[in-house]
Each structure stands twice: as structure tokens, then as C-alpha cells.
Amino acid sequence: xxxxxxxxxxxxxxxxxxxxxxxxxxxxxxxxxxxxxxxxxxxxxxxxxxxxxxxxxxxxxxxxxxxxxxxxxxxxxxxxxxxxxxxxxxxxxxxxxxxxxxxxxxxxxxxxxxxxxxxxxxxxxxxxxxxxxxxxxxxxxxxxxxxxxxxxxxxxxxxxxxxxxxxxxxxxxxxxxxxxxxxxxxxxxxxxxxxxxxxxxxxxxxxxxxxxxxxxxxxxxxxxxxxxxxxxxxxxxxxxxxxxxxxxxxxxxxxxxxxxxxxxxxxxxxxxxxxxxxxxxxxxxxxx
Amino acid sequence: xxxxxxxxxxxxxxxxxxxxxxxxxxxxxxxxxxxxxxxxxxxxxxxxxxxxxxxxxxxxxxxxxxxxxxxxxxxxxxxxxxxxxxxxxxxxxxxxxxxxxxxxxxxxxxxxxxxxxxxxxxxxxxxxxxxxxxxxxxxxxxxxxxxxxxxxxxxxxxxxxxxxxxxxxxxxxxxxxxxxxxxxxxxxxxxxxxxxxxxxxxxxxxxxxxxxxxxxxxxxxxxxxxxxxxxxxxxxxxxxxxxxxxxxxxxx
Numbered sequence: 103x104x105x106x107x108x109x110x111x112x113x114x115x116x117x118x119x120x121x122x123x124x125x126x127x128x129x130x131x132x133x134x135x136x137x138x139x140x141x142x143x144x145x146x147x148x149x150x151x152x153x154x155x156x157x158x159x160x161x162x163x164x165x166x167x168x169x170x171x172x173x174x175x176x177x178x179x180x181x182x183x184x185x186x187x188x189x190x191x192x193x194x195x196x197x198x199x200x201x202x203x204x205x206x207x208x209x210x211x212x213x214x215x216x217x218x219x220x221x222x223x224x225x226x227x228x229x230x231x232x233x234x235x236x237x238x239x240x241x242x243x244x245x246x247x248x249x250x251x252x253x254x255x256x257x258x259x260x261x262x263x264x265x266x267x268x269x270x271x272x273x274x275x276x277x278x279x280x281x282x283x284x285x286x287x288x289x290x291x292x293x294x295x296x297x298x299x300x301x302x303x304x305x306x307x308x309x310x311x312x313x314x315x316x317x318x319x320x321x322x323x324x325x326x327x328x329x330x331x332x333x334x335x336x337x338x339x340x341x342x343x344x345x346x347x348x349x350x351x352x353x354x355x356x357x358x359x360x361x362x363x364x365x366x367x368x369x370x371x372x373x374x375x376x377x378x379x380x381x382x383x384x385x386x387x388x389x390x
Numbered sequence: 391x392x393x394x395x396x397x398x399x400x401x402x403x404x405x406x407x408x409x410x411x412x413x414x415x416x417x418x419x420x421x422x423x424x425x426x427x428x429x430x431x432x433x434x435x436x437x438x439x440x441x442x443x444x445x446x447x448x449x450x451x452x453x454x455x456x457x458x459x460x461x462x463x464x465x466x467x468x469x470x471x472x473x474x475x476x477x478x479x480x481x482x483x484x485x486x487x488x489x490x491x492x493x494x495x496x497x498x499x500x501x502x503x504x505x506x507x508x509x510x511x512x513x514x515x516x517x518x519x520x521x522x523x524x525x526x527x528x529x530x531x532x533x534x535x536x537x538x539x540x541x542x543x544x545x546x547x548x549x550x551x552x553x554x555x556x557x558x559x560x561x562x563x564x565x566x567x568x569x570x571x572x573x574x575x576x577x578x579x580x581x582x583x584x585x586x587x588x589x590x591x592x593x594x595x596x597x598x599x600x601x602x603x604x605x606x607x608x609x610x611x612x613x614x615x616x617x618x619x620x621x622x623x624x625x626x627x628x629x630x631x632x633x634x635x636x637x638x639x640x641x642x
Contacts, residue, residue: 136413141534143507150511154530157523171521178515186413234454239587240618242423242447247614249423249444252437256444257427264418298632302625305599307591309621312603313614315584318448320577346608352578356585366453366461369582370490377575382567388483388577 123162123201128194130158132276135193138185147182152193159197163204173200176211183222184229187237190272191287192221194279217284224291228300236303237267240310247317319349320389391434397551399432400473401539404546407465408503409538411531422468422489423447429472433550442475442485443468448580449486450493452587461586463496465542470496473550478557480569486579487572499541507534599624 138151153174160170183189196218203209241260249256278286290296325336340347359369380386407425410416418424422443430439450464471489475482510529517525561569588600603621606612612620 133412133414136417137411137530139410139413141507141510141530142410142504143511144504145508146511150514150526150530153514153518154527157527167521167523171518171523174523174526175518178511178518186417230454235587235590238421239451242421242451244614244618245423246444246447249427249440252441254436254440257423257440260421260423261418265414268417269414298629301596302629304591304596305625305628306618306621308588308596308599309603309606309617309624310614311584311587311591312600312605313607313612313617314448314451314580315600316604316607317614318580319584321574346604349581350604352581353584353588356581357588360582360585360589366582366586367494370462370494370579373578373582374487374490374575377578378568378571381571381574386574386578387570388573 121163121201121204123159123197127158127162128197128276128280131155131193131197132190132273134158135185135190135276136272146178146180148185149178149181151185152181153177155193156196156200159200163200176215179215179219181218181222183226184233186229186268187233187271188229188275189222189225190276191279192218192225194276194281195221195284195287196279198280198283221284221287225287228296231300232271232303233268236300236307237264240307243310243314315349315353316346319352321348321352321386322389323348323385324387325385391432393551393554396433397547400429400469400550401543401547403428403432404465404469405535405538405543407469408500408542409535411535420464421447422450422464422471425465425468426472429469430476433473433476435476438482439472439476441482443472445482445485445576446471446489449489449583451580451583452585452590453583454586454590461497462490462493463500464493466496466499467493469542469546470549473546474553474557477550477554478561480561481573483573483576484569486576490579503534503537503541506537510534 134155134157135152138148138155140154141150142148143150156174156177157170160173164170164173183192196214199209199214199217203214241264245256245260247256248259322337323340327334344350356369356373359372360366377386403419403425406416407419410419419428424443426443426446427436427440430436430443433439446467450462450467453461453464467489470492471485474488474492475485478488480488510533513533514526514529517523517529564572588597592600599621603617606617606620
């Protein structure tokens with residue numbers, strides 16, 4: 103049955119035109135995808151930007167303005183994914199499906215859109231974890247340390263390395279999507295390999311965050327009093343018990359609030375109150 | 391640098407921090423460490439401005455923006471926080487406390503931006519109905535840029551061009567004890583960014599690695615690069631062993 107279907111399709115394909123996308127079309131499509139949040143909006147999020155990116159593809163595949171506009175319209179539906187690192191795989195898949203469709207394969211607009219909307223959630227999940235949960239904080243943490251030491255390489259390194267990782271991953275995933283189609287990404291998701299890699303990066307992220315908690319939460323307690331002739335310095339006592347106790351306790355307390363889904367705005371208000379009162383009452387001081 | 395030119399440049403940077411023309415360029419303009427540094431360059435104070443930007447960055451380290459919602463406006467925090475720190479002549483440690491009000495106000499600015507941008511999408515629909523592809527493309531790029539100029543650019547210009555004296559007087563009018571108190575707030579603030587990130591990255595199984603990183607730093611006095619390298623080695627080893635284990639289990 104499937105054999106006959108396949109032959110039928112081949113016949114249709116041979117009857118129809120044979121247009122292939124050029125490498126330059128794919129590169130343009132990938133690059134224009136980075137403008138998918140230029141008119142970012144609540145109603146359809148990346149719909150307009152994604153449509154704009156599709157223009158080089160439909161211009162290659164269809165001759166008339168009418169056909170091109172008709173093919174573009176299907177992209178004007180709600181769409182939102184992680185657009186820079188991994189979500190590009192969806193655009194690659196869309197380009198390959200469009201190419202097959204233009205060459206007479208039985209693929210309609212709904213097929214393309216159901217693949218796209220089906221993948222946008224999972225790809226956003228993985229992509230945001232990689233870009234916002236791993237690359238950005240680790241890199242920003244390292245670069246902040248450099249910048250605070252007065253080294254101009256801090257921000258420059260951030261810009262260069264961030265973009266290098268982003269563009270390399272974005273291009274690779276776009277091409278993966280184009281060459282392998284939707285099956286590749288489903289296989290990747292099912293194998294569990296991706297989860298494992300994410301977990302490894304989480305380990306790196308967590309340890310770096312541990313370093314930042316130890317070095318960047320710079321508060322101590324200046325409490326001091328004398329009992330008889332013995333000078334009593336609370337910070338020294340704390341340091342001999344468990345160094346870094348105040349930064350660790352502060353971080354874990356706030357973590358508890360964040361875990362309870364307390365609005366960050368309230369946490370900021372709390373930090374202001376605690377910081378100002380703590381300083382005025384002589385309980386807390388910044389580490390110089 | 392003349393104030394007028396600084397103000398125009400900062401306004402431009404501020405506009406592009408929200409009007410993401412192409413993530414290939416503006417993706418990093420979201421983040422205080424980079425956008426604050428650009429502001430610092432435009433205002434002719436690269437080093438102090440860079441440090442102010444880094445302090446602001448630490449506060450917002452773990453702020454994940456997904457689906458267009460953000461718990462605070464990172465861009466406004468980076469641009470306006472850095473600019474105000476430089477204008478007032480305050481120590482860079484105070485930058486996070488200056489950035490916070492802008493970040494909160496910025497939530498509404500961002501909502502206005504993303505709400506109004508919906509209009510251009512409808513315009514683009516109409517252009518496509520009339521087979522006007524160029525019209526659709528213009529809708530993607532141009533109106534949101536003008537909107538961002540109004541919402542982000544002009545306020546930044548006003549702050550830099552007119553705000554200098556006001557900011558300086560404001561800082562000078564603050565009593566020393568309050569400035570000290572605000573620097574305690576600034577020193578506590580990174581704990582929030584770190585906690586949000588921790589909450590995002592850490593499931594219960596992995597939280598031990600945070601503690602490991604913390605005490606490696608405290609007791610061994612390792613810097614962030616050293617911790618990154620050690621953690622990468624640990625991560626790769628765990629990966630390799632878990633793959634091996636999978637294989638042997640598969641064979642058995």
C-alpha cells in the first residue's frame with residue numbers, strides 16, 4: 103500500500119517542476135529568523151517575524167506575487183519558540199517541507215503548521231534552558247567577575263563568546279532541521295540524550311552559581327561588643343564556625359521564597375527593607 | 391564627550407535594547423553587562439560604567455524571560471541604571487538600587503510595547519491579502535522601532551540630557567547613613583538573581599553541586615574560571631560513566 107502511494111507521489115513529482123532551494127536561500131532564511139522578535143507582540147508573538155523570514159524561501163519556490171503571498175499567509179498564525187539557539191531547527195524543517203510541497207508532494211499548509219506548532223513548545227523548553235539557564239548565566243557570571251576587577255575584556259568577552267555560541271548552534275540546528283526533517287528531532291527527543299546533556303550543563307551552572315553566591319553576596323555583620331575585657335566580634339565567630347554563612351543563608355532564604363512562587367517584586371521590596379534596617383541598626387554592612 | 395551627543399547615543403542604545411532588529415546583533419543588548427557597557431562608552435566613562443553594569447547584571451543573573459513575560463525589565467535596568475549611576479557620580483556598588491525602580495516601571499513599558507505591536511500584525515495581514523510582501527516586511531521592522539524610540543529612546547535622552555544636575559543633587563542630599571544602607575541593599579541583591587537561577591537549574595537531585603561550588607570557593611579560594619573548569623570535568627565524567635552504564639545494562 104505504502105509502496106503504491108510512494109510511486110504515485112513520485113509520478114506527481116516528476117510531472118511537476120523540480121525546484122531546489124539554494125544554500126543562499128537557506129542562509130538568508132536562518133539569518134532573517136533572528137528578526138522574529140522585532141515586532142514581538144502579545145497577540146501572535148513571533149508570527150510576523152517568522153513570516154518575514156520565510157520570504158527568501160517562497161520567492162525561490164514560487165513565481166508569482168499571488169502564490170508567494172498565499173504561501174506566506176500560513177505563517178501569520180500564533181508562533182513562539184526559542185528563536186536563536188535551537189528553535190531554528192523548526193525553520194529548517196519548515197523550509198524542507200515547503201520545498202517538497204512546491205515540488206508536488208502531498209503536503210498542505212496544515213501539515214506544515216502542525217509540525218511547527220507541535221515542536222515550538224519542546225524546542226522553547228530546551229532552547230531557553232540552554233540559552234537563558236546555562237550559556238547566559240555562566241558567561242555573564244565569569245564576565246562580571248572580570249568587569250568588577252576593572253578588566254574591559256569582561257563585557258567584550260561576553261558579547262563575542264555569546265554570539266559565537268548562539269550563531270554556531272542556531273546555524274547547526276537550522277541545517278539539521280532542513281536536512282533531516284522532522285524525524286531527526288523527534289528521535290533526538292525520544293532518545294533522552296538531550297536531557298542528559300542538559301543535566302550536565304545544569305551541574306556546571308550550579309557549581310558556578312555556588313561560586314557566585316560565595317563571592318558576590320558581599321554582606322557581613324559588624325556586631326561587636328565587649329564582655330569585661332574580651333572583645334567579641336560576631337563575624338569572626340561565624341567565620342570560625344562556617345565561613346560564608348551569611349551569604350549562604352541569605353541565598354537559601356531567598357531561594358525558599360522563589361520556590362514558593364513569591365513575586366520577585368516583593369522579594370526586592372523585602373531586600374530593601376532588610377538591607378536598610380539591617381544597616382541602620384548596625385546588624386549588616388557591605389564587605390568593602 | 392558633549393552631553394548632547396552622549397544623550398543621543400544612549401537614546402539609540404536604549405531604543406535598540408527593546409527593538410530587537412536582529413538577534414544576531416541585539417540579542418545581547420538585553421543584558422546589563424553588555425548594554426550597560428555600551429551606555430558607559432557613550433557617556434565616556436567606560437570603567438566605572440562597566441562596573442556599575444556588572445553590579446546590575448549580577449542582580450538579574452537568573453531572570454528568565456520566556457513567552458515575552460519578564461519579572462522585571464532587564465533592558466531598562468541596564469540602560470537607565472548605568473546612566474543614572476554615572477550621572478549622579480555614585481559608587482558603582484549603588485547601581486543595583488538605582489536600577490530597580492527602572493526595572494519595575496519598565497514592566498509596564500514592556501507590556502505597552504508588546505500590546506501596541508499587535509496592531510502592526512493586523513496591518514501585515516492586510517498587506518498580504520493584497521499580495522504586498524514588501525508592506526508586510528515593513529510592518530515587521532519599522533513601526534516597532536518608532537514605538538521603541540518613543541517608549542525607551544526619548545526617556546533615555548531626557549535622563550542623560552537634563553538629568554545630570556538633578557541626579558547629582560539627589561545623591562548629595564542623601565545622608566551618609568542611607569547611602570551606606572543602600573550599599574547593603576546592593577550587596578544583598580545578587581542573592582536574588584542567584585536564587586532565581588538556582589531555582590531554575592536545580593532539581594533536588596542536583597542541588598549538592600551548588601553546595602560543592604560554594605564551599606570549593608570558600609575553602610579553596612578558587613575563582614570562577616577554576617570552578618567552571620572543575621565543574622565541566624565533573625559533568626563530562628558523569629556523562630561518560632552514565633553512557634557506559636547504559637551500554638552494560640543494555641547488554642545484560
